[in-house]
Amino acid sequence: DQQVKQNSPSLSVQEGRISILNCDYTNSMFDYFLWYKKYPAEGPTFLISISSIKDKNEDGRFTVFLNKSAKHLSLHIVPSQPGDSAVYFCAASGRGAQKLVFGQGTRLTINP
Amino acid sequence: NAGVTQTPKFQVLKTGQSMTLQCAQDMNHEYMSWYRQDPGMGLRLIHYSVGAGITDQGEVPNGYNVSRSTTEDFPLRLLSAAPSQTSVYFCASSQRDRGSFFGQGTRLTVV
Numbered sequence: 001d002q003q004v005k006q007n008s009p010s011l012s013v014q015e016g017r018i019s020i021l022n023c024d025y026t027n028s029m030f031d032y033f034l035w036y037k038k039y040p041a042e043g044p045t046f047l048i049s050i051s052s053i054k055d056k057n058e059d060g061r062f063t064v065f066l067n068k069s070a071k072h073l074s075l076h077i078v079p080s081q082p083g084d085s086a087v088y089f090c091a092a093s094g095r096g097a098q099k100l101v102f103g104q105g106t107r108l109t110i111n112p
Numbered sequence: 113n114a115g116v117t118q119t120p121k122f123q124v125l126k127t128g129q130s131m132t133l134q135c136a137q138d139m140n141h142e143y144m145s146w147y148r149q150d151p152g153m154g155l156r157l158i159h160y161s162v163g164a165g166i167t168d169q170g171e172v173p174n175g176y177n178v179s180r181s182t183t184e185d186f187p188l189r190l191l192s193a194a195p196s197q198t199s200v201y202f203c204a205s206s207q208r209d210r211g212s213f214f215g216q217g218t219r220l221t222v223v
Contacts, residue, residue, distance in 0.1 A: 004154070034211055043116070043202050044155070046211030089154055096208050098143040098162055099170060102154030 003027045004092050006103035014111050019077040021106050023090035026071060030092040034100070035064060035075045038087045047088075048075070049097075080110045114138055118203050118215035125193040125222045133188040133218050135203030141213070143206045144186040148172065148199040149217075155202060161186055193222045 005024045013019045021035075031052045036044035050057040050064045050073070057064050063076045077084055087107050091100040119134045137144065145160035147170075157170030159178040167178050175197060177189040186205075190197060200219050204212035 006154075032209060036211075036214075041217070043204075043214030043216050044212075046213070049211055051209070091154075096143075096162075097206065097210065097212075098145065098160055098208070099157055100145075100147075100155070100212065101171075102147075102156070104152065104154045 001026075002104075003030075004090060004101050004103040006088075006090060006106050008106050009104070010107040010109070012109045012111060013080050015082060016079045019075075019080045019084065019108055019110070021075040021077075021088050021090075021108065023073045023075075023103050024071060025073075025092050027092070027101075028071070029094055030101075031095045032093045032097045033064070033066060033073050034091045034093075034097070035062075036089045036091060037084075038089060038105070044089060077108075082110050082112060084108060085110045116203055116205050116213050116215040118201075118218050120218060121216065122219050123221070125190070125220065127193060127195060127222060129193050131190050131193070133190075133201055133203075133220075135186045135188065135215060136184050137186075137203075137205040137213070138184065139205060139213065140183060141205035141207055142183070143208065143212075144180065145170070145204050145212070146176070146178065146186070146188045147202045147204065149202065150199050158188065158201075190220075195222045198222045 034049040147155035161180040206212040
């Protein structure tokens with residue numbers, strides 16, 4: 001039973017445009033949501049997070065939106081840059097964020 | 113400030129052998145955890161620790177042991193390696209309600 005799902009295995013976006021990555025979850029007990037970026041042969045790198053009491057969090061070019069009623073979150077990257085090409089994972093946890101449940105990942109490719 | 117350091121980076125084991133994957137962090141984080149990543153899948157939690165002397169099981173704990181005698185170190189032991197344990201292993205550390213810092217990973221092959 002996949003509690004966190006990223007239904008798009010890949011996404012291709014033109015440089016300068018907006019990239020939107022989506023994630024759905026099933027467990028209503030999740031309290032904290034995170035996005036990670038991963039390059040080949042490296043560990044995931046934390047990007048941005050949001051707690052369940054908020055519906056939006058921004059950090060520079062990255063914004064995460066949370067829709068609790070739909071059990072859906074999304075990551076917006078504006079403007080997209082070539083260095084953003086990577087695999088993006090969403091993750092969810094209960095309070096404390098020490099036990100993360102990950103989605104399968106979406107490979108984002110930014111085209112010049 | 114090295115962050116999270118994992119050793120070794122690569123390892124080949126024969127079925128039935130045992131080994132320990134090392135993980136150390138220098139950020140004084142209270143939380144540490146081990147994940148495995150298999151092709152086409154996200155990371156899955158093996159074991160985690162919320163402080164020295166405290167460990168608990170994650171989603172896929174079978175075949176693995178952990179201990180946490182210090183804040184800095186969180187080794188993962190494979191008791192009797194099986195081909196199903198071929199994977200990439202990541203160690204992570206964090207503070208409460210903060211994003212985790214991950215090591216570079218250990219690519220393990222069991223033949």
